[in-house]
Amino acid sequence: MRATPEQVWDAITKPEFTAQYFYNSVIECTYEPGTPYRGLSADGEQEYVDGVVIEADPPNKLVTTWRALWAPELAAEPHGRVSWELEIAGEGVTQLTIVHDELEASPKTAESVASGWSFVLSGMKTLLETGKPLSG
Template identity: 40%
Template structure:
């Protein structure tokens, strides 16, 4: 049991268990995807989880698949939780699921496109002020460090930002997460969040997936869908031909 508590004491190891809970049977490469850590560090964390019997592995050809083993967690629950607090905790758990369902019910927009370019070039196109101005009509301005502010500024010389937010996560050429709101906008549930996930497919193609979450309602979802479809189509044309569409779709 000591090994279990030691394994659970680290936030990265808990995140790995969460990812296996969401999608069991992942390879090391899949588990590393989206984590700003080296493969060696992730391997060490997985070794501690295996030693605590929280993760089991099996081979599929040359791949090693990792599976969440819930038995030690169940033993903790039975020993210290269930027999003392079962009725009250079940009620709280039901309330938590209801609240999470209400939050997840908010509309989100997801768009995936395939671009003939390298991940570095797509990343540059998303974060470079000059390139974003060329195909987006606005300049994305930030130092792109987690916690830093970012602005979506007009290119008419006014310096006005139509969208502002914070950089939540930035892994160059892999993943960018930003909050998204109009300046001074009052959003009781907080700003929406935009995630850019870049996945290389071979040497010359990138799968770019954009997820816009925490949208207020269906009207805002329709607005996001129209805007992102136009912007990402123009981005793809710009990177593949060297120039944006002659008539931007949002004109």
């Protein structure tokens, strides 16, 4: 996407950005290994995702455990892992790779999130390249 790694990192880690492309979720986290990672509704009333930071190397890599909480059957499954890897792909261009793995014991979560990451990436790319969210 046409953005620096620092801009992409901010879009991943700052709630004012995530609220605009990540299903209206604000991310609450200090991004220190071992600390909680939480995705909350904009009003903070509902927790959608929880996990723990495994690795944070700004602006190159973020790895967290990740569990969906928006449905009871998903919340009952174990945490998976989400890795965000950023690489310079040209001047002012960053390649972002998201890998959501360790879902063997979480088949309902795997099915639920299968198409969601494409939506998240499309929304982030649009926001960073145009300054406007993809959807209303």
